[in-house]
Amino acid sequence: MKVSIIGTGYVGITTGACLAYLGHEVTCIDSDERKIALLRAGKTPIYEPFLTELLADAQRNLRYCTKYAGAIQDADVIFIAVGTPPLADGSPDLRYLSQAARGIGEHYAGDFVVVVNKSTVPIGSGNWVGSLVRESYEQHHGHKANGHFSVASNPEFLREGTALSDSLYPDRVVIGSDDERSLETLYSLYRPILDQTFAPPPYLPRPEEVGAVPLISTDLASAELIKYAANAFLALKISYINEIGQLAEKVGADIIQVAKGIGLDARIGTRFLQAGIGWGGSCFGKDTAALVSTATEYNLSMPIVAAAREINRRQRDRVVEKLLGELKILKGRSIGLLGLAFKPNTDDLREAPAIDIARKLIDRGCKVKVHDPVAMERFQQEYGDMGAVCCTTPEEVADDVDALVLVTEWQQYRELDWEALAAKMRSRIVLDGRNALDRARLTRFGFRYVGVAG
Numbered sequence: 001m002k003v004s005i006i007g008t009g010y011v012g013i014t015t016g017a018c019l020a021y022l023g024h025e026v027t028c029i030d031s032d033e034r035k036i037a038l039l040r041a042g043k044t045p046i047y048e049p050f051l052t053e054l055l056a057d058a059q060r061n062l063r064y065c066t067k068y069a070g071a072i073q074d075a076d077v078i079f080i081a082v083g084t085p086p087l088a089d090g091s092p093d094l095r096y097l098s099q100a101a102r103g104i105g106e107h108y109a110g111d112f113v114v115v116v117n118k119s120t121v122p123i124g125s126g127n128w129v130g131s132l133v134r135e136s137y138e139q140h141h142g143h144k145a146n147g148h149f150s151v152a153s154n155p156e157f158l159r160e161g162t163a164l165s166d167s168l169y170p171d172r173v174v175i176g177s178d179d180e181r182s183l184e185t186l187y188s189l190y191r192p193i194l195d196q197t198f199a200p201p202p203y204l205p206r207p208e209e210v211g212a213v214p215l216i217s218t219d220l221a222s223a224e225l226i227k228y229a230a231n232a233f234l235a236l237k238i239s240y241i242n243e244i245g246q247l248a249e250k251v252g253a254d255i256i257q258v259a260k261g262i263g264l265d266a267r268i269g270t271r272f273l274q275a276g277i278g279w280g281g282s283c284f285g286k287d288t289a290a291l292v293s294t295a296t297e298y299n300l301s302m303p304i305v306a307a308a309r310e311i312n313r314r315q316r317d318r319v320v321e322k323l324l325g326e327l328k329i330l331k332g333r334s335i336g337l338l339g340l341a342f343k344p345n346t347d348d349l350r351e352a353p354a355i356d357i358a359r360k361l362i363d364r365g366c367k368v369k370v371h372d373p374v375a376m377e378r379f380q381q382e383y384g385d386m387g388a389v390c391c392t393t394p395e396e397v398a399d400d401v402d403a404l405v406l407v408t409e410w411q412q413y414r415e416l417d418w419e420a421l422a423a424k425m426r427s428r429i430v431l432d433g434r435n436a437l438d439r440a441r442l443t444r445f446g447f448r449y450v451g452v453a454g
């Protein structure tokens with residue numbers, strides 16, 4: 001099938017790479033010439049494991065363009081995967097979504113196309129996008145758009161860092177549409193994934209437990225709400241374990257064992273119960289805020305979601321409070337942060353706890369030294385003026401610091417020579433913000449080990 005994808009962010013480029021790998025003819029469109037130039041040169045604008053490899057393997061089915069003209073006119077499916085970043089008041093900026101919808105109306109020239117909202121859009125956006133495409137189509141073509149297009153919602157559930165595997169081996173595919181033809185088109189598009197009939201790339205083997213993938217086909221509003229409800233549930237699962245973690249700390253319980261003990265109940269599940277500094281990233285914060293705000297429009301409150309947000313906010317303060325508790329005076333102290341990205345295996349710094357924590361410590365008069373295995377360049381570009389000292393190795397971070405904070409649980413930090421790090425530090429305090437380090441081992445090396453929850 002002919003597929004056009006507008007936007008080459010995490011969602012757009014991952015979708016493009018996977019669909020092209022499955023054999024569809026994919027055109028990726030982005031107005032950012034720098035991104036398109038990188039992609040044409042076989043490079044990627046983001047750090048995502050195996051993305052370069054998959055794009056290279058699917059190369060013969062991929063085209064990259066900066067303009068709609070010549071890129072969408074005869075597509076069978078057009079995905080809108082543009083950013084919807086939060087505005088100052090927390091509501092999503094729908095400028096790019098509206099530009100994409102109008103661009104489709106202007107340039108589409110075939111018989112029938114399914115326009116798919118893949119970006120996380122406010123509930124009700126499907127209808128809105130439909131009206132924008134129709135208006136623009138009729139304005140530029142001089143005749144009614146009836147029957148030429150239909151809008152569907154196909155929310156994305158990929159996680160950064162495991163985006164490709166999440167897309168090729170999803171837990172489910174959700175398609176929201178009020179139109180039978182759209183459902184059939186998208187069913188054909190996703191068939192190799194639904195039936196798992198494709199040959200896996202050698203670097204992304206199919207997990208043993210993956211069988212046929214369930215398809216949830218529903219109306220537009222339900223598909224849109226599924227996305228928000230899923231992200232909010234995951235966010236509150238994390239906040240729940242962090243709340244229990246605070247109590248665990250007081251009563252002397254081990255939160256890792258508690259999480260395991262409750263998670264093995266199949267009704268609860270072990271995943272997303274890792275207590276620590278809390279969630280960051282571009283999704284949970286934005287989506288939980290949007291859910292609360294949509295509910296307000298309908299005179300509803302969402303106290304559970306609101307509480308999950310508040311607990312998450314507090315987790316970051318607790319890092320500073322814990323350091324204060326250990327060091328008594330923060331002014332003039334030197335603190336090392338290991339990890340800047342909001343989670344391992346990505347260079348994404350959006351809403352990253354490390355940024356907030358670094359700011360809070362600098363405001364309190366600390367010298368902050370930072371390191372990340374892949375996000376240093378991005379940090380220097382986006383936060384270079386913050387006043388943090390960028391280090392090229394974890395050893396350099398440890399040199400003469402009063403405490404080390406593990407902010408992002410990169411595998412390489414778990415495997416560090418912690419004994420050697422201890423020897424470099426002014427005082428041997430380690431605050432394990434992800435409860436990811438081996439407490440007993442670190443204690444043996446003379447560390448005062450402090451967990452963030454439990």
Ligand code: UGA
Pocket residue numbers: 120156157158159160161231234238271272273274275276277278279280281282283284342343
């Ligand atoms: C999240 C969802 O997991 C995806 O399903 C969804 O598609 C995506 O948002 C989106 O809406 O685009 P992502 O933000 O990439 O994915 O990453 P997650 O793996 O969900 O992690 C989010 C944050 O929660 C990270 O900061 C992570 O460190 C934190 N986390 C995660 C915990 O603190 N504890 C956990 O147990 C799990």
